[in-house]
Amino acid sequence: MRALRWLPLALAAAGCTMAPHPRPAPTLQLPAAWRTAPGGEGIVARDWWRAFGDPALDALVRRALDNNGDLRIARSRLEEYRARVRVAQSANQPAMNLSFAPTRARVIGPLGQPIDTTSIVGSVQASYELDLFGRIAAATQAARFEELSQEAAFDAAALAIVANTASGYFNLLGLDAQLALARETLASRERSFTLARHQFEVGYSSRLEMSQAEAELHATAAVVPQLERAIAQQEQALSLLVGAHPGPVARGVPLLEVRLPAPSPGLPSELLRRRPDIAQAERLVAASDASLAAARDALLPSIRFTASLGAQGGSIARLLRDPVELWSIGGSVLAPIFDAGRLRAQADIAATVRDRALFAYENAVRAGFAETENALAGIDGLRRQSDEAEARSRAANEVLRVARNRYRNGYASYLEELDAQRTAFSAETNVLQLRASLLAAHVDLYRALGGGWTPAP
Structure with missing residues (x-):
């Protein structure tokens, strides 16, 4: 009890000279509305990928969530932080040890x-x-807030894996559609070259027209292996995402039949509770605040109680029959007086960690706003661009029909039809590419909105 009389003096010596560590002033400004007027409806569901209406995509996403290697690493890291919480909680309980020393x-x-x-x-x-x-x-x-941050990090990793799987799958569907178009166009080029060669042989057209038809045939033929190689590479990338060996990937709905969902982005302020990466950054701020409090409390005295109970004998028999009882009870107050500034420096380090966590939180929020704005603008721009591309494709195919009729009836040279073929092929390819990009933009919007994520209670 005499030691406790020095406790107020130790408190004054250890704690009163520690300068506070105020938080840096916030710099976030939340927008009142999105720049691009959204036209979506309904909330984002947790299984948002089902809104595209493709069973093959559903199966692919499930495989990715079950088998992806990065997710397995994130799950293992989460278990580590749960164990760290148990380690921290053990300090609140008494520690007991058994010793036997002959x-x-x-x-x-x-x-x-x-x-x-x-x-x-x-x-x-x-x-x-x-x-x-x-x-x-x-x-x-x-430790508890760090565990919660890892839970959010796991959810953020899962959202990224699902979004990458969906984007890769839609890119694969786009390549499939382009390959089908290229093969169809190649068959048409073969028929055109056969006709041009026949007309050259009978003297109806020049060698120039036949040579240009042949050149166009080979140019189209070169597109086919290029697309086949791109499809194989995309299949390998998807296989890696789902944790499988390289191989073919099952397809479901064709590209042009995939539904285009319309998720509602809600208010910008709601984004702060929708995204797991923002929740992760927020929980890291809370964890760093608690770590700073622990570092500052390390400057204060610590009070420890100890007790032991034992027995001693000259042999095991005497130890069991007639032991000498040993016991001790004690307590100690340990107050830091001089440590060359080590504890204060550790508190300053904890304060800088807290400040960096705050800055990272603000960066995560800004990134979330920017990604959502980009996705909304991308959907709006790609939709209008796709409408114009489809109109151009219809017009180009009409030009090709007229040019083909004029050539077969002898009113125009083959060069006119050849030019119309190139324009029509380019226009149709552009339609398919924009459709795949529009689907990927919807995936980006789902990712930016947090993919239906809700924090665990």
């Missing part, structure tokens, strides 16, 4: 003769630190 020694007696002694000691020791100033509680709270 000793055989030879010493010199008072008259100079050797004496052999045997001593067997068994004891149970217990210790407990009284968390009078909340240091252990703050450290436990920091």
